[in-house]
Every structure is written in C-alpha cells, then in structure tokens.
Amino acid sequence: MIVNKPYILSGAEKTTPEVTTFTFKAQDSTTVDFMPGMFAMLAYHEDGTGQKISRAYSIANTPNSDCLKFFISMIGGQLTSKLAGAKVGDLYYISAPYGQFKFDINSGNRLLFLAGGTGLAPFYSMLEFIISKGAKPDIVLIYSVKYSDEIIEKEKLEGMIAQLGGKLTVTVTRPKPDDVWKGDTGHVNAQMISKYAPDVKERISYICGPPEFVKALKQALAGLGVPEREIRAEMWG
Ligand SMILES: Cc1cc2nc3c(=O)[nH]c(=O)nc-3n(C[C@H](O)[C@H](O)[C@H](O)COP(=O)(O)OP(=O)(O)OC[C@H]3O[C@@H](n4cnc5c(N)ncnc54)[C@H](O)[C@@H]3O)c2cc1C
Structure with missing residues (x-):
C-alpha cells in the first residue's frame, strides 16, 4: 500500500x-x-x-x-x-x-547486478536485505561511475560484497589524465559482462541507472543469450 x-x-x-x-x-x-x-x-x-x-x-x-x-x-x-x-x-x-523493480530473494541463487552512477541505490538496499536475511547468493556487481572518486559509500559497499563473498567490479567511464585509478575503464558492455560473469545465462540480472545505460545493457544481455524473463530493470528519466 x-x-x-x-x-x-x-x-x-x-x-x-x-x-x-x-x-x-x-x-x-x-x-x-x-x-x-x-x-x-x-x-x-x-x-x-x-x-x-x-x-x-x-x-x-x-x-x-x-x-x-x-x-x-x-x-x-x-x-x-x-x-x-x-x-x-x-x-x-x-x-x-x-515500482516494479523488486528484488525477490527467492528468484535465484546466482545474481548479476549492473549499476550506473546513483543507480547503485537499489543494490544497496538489496545487499543490506540479503545480509539481514543471512542468505548467501552468488553475486557479481558491475558498477559504472564517471570518475574514480564517484564510488558511493565505497568502504561500506566493498564490505557488504566481501561479507557475501561476491565479486565487485567498478569501471570508470571518464578517467582523468592524472587519475591513479588502476581498475577497469570504459562503459559496461557484453565483453565486460562475459569476463566477470561468464555464466551470465544462469544468472538473474538486475539493471539500474540512466536510460542509455539500461537500454545498452538490456541489449548486451540479449546478445549474450540471456532470456528477457531473467532480466529486471529500472530506467530513470
Ligand atoms: C524511478 C526513478 C528513480 C530515481 N532514482 C534516483 C536516485 O536514486 N538518485 C538520483 O540522483 N536520481 C534519481 N532519479 C532522478 C530524479 O527523480 C530526478 O529526476 C533528479 O534528481 C533531478 O531532479 P531535479 O528536480 O533536481 O531536476 P529537474 O529540475 O527536474 O531538472 C532535470 C534536468 O536536468 C537534466 N539532468 C538529468 N540528469 C542530469 C545530470 N546528471 N547532470 C546534469 N543534468 C541532468 C535533465 O535532462 C533535466 O532537463 C530517479 C528517477 C526515477 C524515474
């Protein structure tokens, strides 16, 4: 209600x-x-x-x-x-x-979370919820930020993923020339998804972020053979 x-x-x-x-x-x-x-x-x-x-x-x-x-x-x-x-x-x-973007803890034991910018918010809620329930699904989170200092509540995020034994990849789309960032760069794409979640077809995928992010990743997942029914998405704007 x-x-x-x-x-x-x-x-x-x-x-x-x-x-x-x-x-x-x-x-x-x-x-x-x-x-x-x-x-x-x-x-x-x-x-x-x-x-x-x-x-x-x-x-x-x-x-x-x-x-x-x-x-x-x-x-x-x-x-x-x-x-x-x-x-x-x-x-x-x-x-x-x-909204219809709802995390169902019983939907599957292998999850792929794709977050763009402040699109991380619902995944925070999901991660806290999973921890509070004592569940331990296999989670791969790929999180795209414009700049390396735009990782939201970085330590807490890393802590939650570590507690769940999950895998976190942050990719920086606009690395600055003087950036000390050593991690992934560029937009999330099919290649990056296959690298960090080679079993993507067996995962339930959740995507949240700006419209262009969500559209591109829905397409990427479809191209990797993920059926539409295994994809949940929230598009902003
Ligand atoms: C379901 C849903 C969930 C959302 N969740 C979040 C959330 O968790 N966090 C969050 O920050 N926003 C979220 N948004 C976006 C939010 O609702 C507002 O649109 C946003 O905060 C702008 O509101 P405003 O009144 O400040 O801007 P407005 O006065 O409405 O102006 C927005 C204008 O700014 C432009 N604009 C949009 N994004 C940017 C940007 N990044 N930089 C510069 N210009 C921009 C738009 O094109 C538009 O013309 C969500 C939207 C939806 C639909």
Whole structure:
C-alpha cells in the first residue's frame, strides 16, 4: 500500500563530489513496507507559496526501518537545488513504495547486478536485505561511475560484497589524465559482462541507472543469450 506522510531530514552527507546521501526519518516513527529495488516520491513543500516539487528516488536502505535513505546526484535542478540548501530537521513529504523493480530473494541463487552512477541505490538496499536475511547468493556487481572518486559509500559497499563473498567490479567511464585509478575503464558492455560473469545465462540480472545505460545493457544481455524473463530493470528519466 502506498503511504504518503511527513518525514524529517535526519542526515545529509556529501558522499562523493556529485552525490549526497540523504536520510529522512518518519515523523510518526513507523516503517514503510517495500521490497528492495522500489522507489519513493520525495516532495518539497514551499512555505507560503504552496509550491510542491516531487521527484522519484530509489530507496537505498533495507526495509523495516523508520528511515529512508537516498543517494542523490546534486545536479542543481528544481528539487536538487532545494536539497542543496536543506538542513537537518527540515520537513519533507514522502510517498512510497512505487515500482516494479523488486528484488525477490527467492528468484535465484546466482545474481548479476549492473549499476550506473546513483543507480547503485537499489543494490544497496538489496545487499543490506540479503545480509539481514543471512542468505548467501552468488553475486557479481558491475558498477559504472564517471570518475574514480564517484564510488558511493565505497568502504561500506566493498564490505557488504566481501561479507557475501561476491565479486565487485567498478569501471570508470571518464578517467582523468592524472587519475591513479588502476581498475577497469570504459562503459559496461557484453565483453565486460562475459569476463566477470561468464555464466551470465544462469544468472538473474538486475539493471539500474540512466536510460542509455539500461537500454545498452538490456541489449548486451540479449546478445549474450540471456532470456528477457531473467532480466529486471529500472530506467530513470
Ligand atoms: C524511478 C526513478 C528513480 C530515481 N532514482 C534516483 C536516485 O536514486 N538518485 C538520483 O540522483 N536520481 C534519481 N532519479 C532522478 C530524479 O527523480 C530526478 O529526476 C533528479 O534528481 C533531478 O531532479 P531535479 O528536480 O533536481 O531536476 P529537474 O529540475 O527536474 O531538472 C532535470 C534536468 O536536468 C537534466 N539532468 C538529468 N540528469 C542530469 C545530470 N546528471 N547532470 C546534469 N543534468 C541532468 C535533465 O535532462 C533535466 O532537463 C530517479 C528517477 C526515477 C524515474
């Protein structure tokens, strides 16, 4: 059931140069029932003018908490510029949950997660959820970022993947000339998927990120012979 209620901003932490992690606590301290992968509508209500700005954000934490966490790319748009000036204690409205991008822990024991930028958010929720359930599926996560300093909550991410015995590959699409990055570079493609998940046809694939990322990877997976029914995707924009 979708619930719309007031939340108080309880944390805003600049996680990378472009991304801030926002945490909102339900004013009534009750939880929202959602499946990892789903998103919420975050709304700012301007005092006096009655103006409302509402945008979709994937939920980055596990269910069963009275808080909702989002990884937000601070692009200076309508809502993100309000958030840039937000202070702990500010009031927002959040309705949730929405979407068909839902992680089903029983869907398969071999998983491929493909994340583009802040498209990492639902995978954070999934990883926390899997750990909380004590499950140990075989996870390959390929995570694409523009710059090497854009890895969101890097240590926590590495810690969760290590705890699950999974495989994490980060690829940097726009390495800078003075970059010390020694890992993969370039966009995720069929070749990269085959390298890190040679058994891709036996995996359930989840993709989340901007439209061009999702479209390209759906095509890449189809080209590798992955049936459409084994692919779950969330496209932004
Ligand atoms: C299901 C769903 C889940 C989403 N989850 C997230 C999430 O977890 N984190 C997140 O950050 N966003 C997420 N988004 C995007 C989010 O809803 C907003 O669109 C985004 O935050 C911009 O809102 P805004 O009001 O600040 O910008 P607006 O005032 O709406 O302006 C957006 C404008 O900026 C342009 N733009 C878009 N992206 C960029 C960019 N990276 N750099 C520069 N310009 C850009 C667009 O073309 C558009 O013209 C999600 C979208 C959907 C549909």
